[in-house]
Amino acid sequence: MRIVRRTTAAAVLAATCLAAAACSPGTAVPAGEKAADDKSGTLQVWLYNEAGNAAKEAVVAKAVTEFQSAHQGVTVNVSYIDTDASARAAKMKGAFNDPSSAPDLVEFGNTDLPGYVAAGGLAEIGADLDKWADKGDLDPAIAKTAVLDGKTYGLPWWVGVRALYYRTDLFTEAGLAAPTSYDELVAATRKIHAAHSDTFGIAIGGKYTFGALPFVWDAGGDIAAKDGDKFKAAINSAASQTGVKRYTDLFDEAGCPAQQCADLTGGKTVDLFAAGKAAMAILPNSSRSKVDAGAAKDKYAVVPLPGAKAGSIAPAFAGGNNLGVMKAAKHRTLAVQFAQLLAGPGYQEQMYDAMGNLPTLKSVNAKVAAKDAFLKPFTDTIAAGTRFVPLDQAWAQIDAQAVIPTMLQQVVTGKADVAKASGDAATQITSAFAAR
């Protein structure tokens, strides 16, 4: 009898709970409903807090002063948010879930875009950008990374691409020139490792997705291909498998031994190359300062990563950051205007000088490349055409579940061959696209 009464109490409690509806999972009011277009007040801006952020803050502060003097009664409040992937994801989710405390303008990684759009967090700014004087100057391949289903949700602010860093001293000693094809690259790892058994031919990693993808793209493969308006996994296509095999074949005794390299991330390969432990590495332009701080300083040069065909350039991943207007923005017009100022030619050039990030405007790119010979291989790589991950919110899931690294690691450690590992990856990619 006591049990009966207890059950009744529980049932009553549950029923009250359901009726109150307060017990269902919290869902925010769609962000757009609270948006406004005030022409005065405080414009809230979130930018990434990067390594060496003081230089960035100085440039942004100048832009803020210029903007405030051009717009009377407007204050620009810039916060720098943690760039660590999970911290910034949490911060952005907070902004989406609570539109009333969301900023007006945000900087975000371009691979995050589809997820943010699906969450209803970003405003479409295509029409505003059409009126922007510098729009025609944007690199088209990079501009495409901010377009989803024909709608533009971001203004590309800067990009970073990877190229092949190599040790000039070791190459000269071995009588080699910089590799111009995949075969030459492999030959170089063998020759240098034969002379220096403690040196890795090339620093790569099993978790280095963006080091591996150029090999896949160069072979004519891709992560997924668009089939009509739907994505279809393509990582197990014959072309993709060729690319995966070329990358994973480098994890041998002469290249990067699996024991040491199977669990490396891209960041760790920078350390290896900077410490003088590797003869080559696939690193972004922004790694320059780190390499210069290590043993490899003054003993290296950079060329575009060669493709399989002699003289070709393997397509690089166009990583970078966009500026986006939040759907819940209270100052929509001002936010767009401030984004246009920051991404305009003047401040793009200053941002390059301060942070070493590559501009997204073609004219500024040419200008900084002329100014700094170091950049030429990177701008050449951009000019040869860059590629991108599937523009779909499924990418966030594919990335979080480490689908590509798992595939690479299975091959590198000999747990599976390329066909099996890429087949497993394709299954997971397909289910990620189906999950939306």
Place this chain on the structure above:
Amino acid sequence: MSAPTTTAPAAPPSPSGRRRGAAAAAPPRGRRRTPLLLLLPAAVVMIPLVAYPIYQLGLLSVLNFGQAQASGGVPTSFVGLGNYRKILSDGQFWSVLSQTLGFAAFCVVATLAVGATLAVLLTRVGRVPRLVLTTAAMAAWAAPAMTGSTVWSFLFDTNLGLVNKTLVGIGLDGFHEFNWFYDKWTAFLIVGAVVVWHSFPFVMVTLYAGIRAIPAEVLEAAALDGANTWTTFRRITAPMLRPILTIVVIQSVIWDFKVFTQIYVMTEGGGIAGQNLVLNVYAYQKAFASSQYGLGAAIGVIMLLVLVIPTVLYIRSLRRTGNEL
């Protein structure tokens, strides 16, 4: 695992707590509400802190609920058992589950062996060594899992780790740049060692207290009866420790089944190609890292159910020792 069937022989044969409660089952009408009133303070705390979150977990697990739904971009939809079906049909889930059970079993056995040995040692050594050992164990216990895991990762680092340096230093050249986390089993072994390092102090202290609580007269009587050390242990110490041992085992099972930090930190999110995944890390990778809260909640419910079994045993053994709930 089977519940212990022997009660401590030292305790006078008395009806168990539950039966005593049943004997007083027909109180005067007015006093029937007293137990409910007495439960009220606990309920005030437990319902919002435990019952409500579990209710939410269950609710989320039958919804398609991701970041897009949380921020109102896409309406939430009911998917019934869809999330469960997805997990249970995932081959990786089953291999991770068996791996988790195996790893937890290994950690429980190792923790108990280390903890019990040191507890016995504590009763045999003098005051100063006892103080040193207890302090060292407390320090390991007090170290946050995150800190402990990071420090141990440094020790076993491929290029700069003290362990590799030392092994090479004593002439074992095979350990030059040896990657301890490359092989699935060496990786599990080291993570297991860290888990044990974090949890043996609890076992040690509890068992030490248990051994100390055995009345000296009983041991003395045994000695007078001519019992040797082994007989004393088998006939007196072991039976009297059994209730405590049971609690310690169940507690360890629950802890080691839920290991997250050590695996996540030391194998960088589950090891090479996910070879060192355990259920908690799997749930995180599969669901929460990509904001699929519905799917993650379903994994949470499954873990809850798996853990309810040892928990029920735990509560039963608590009652047996006289700690009525």
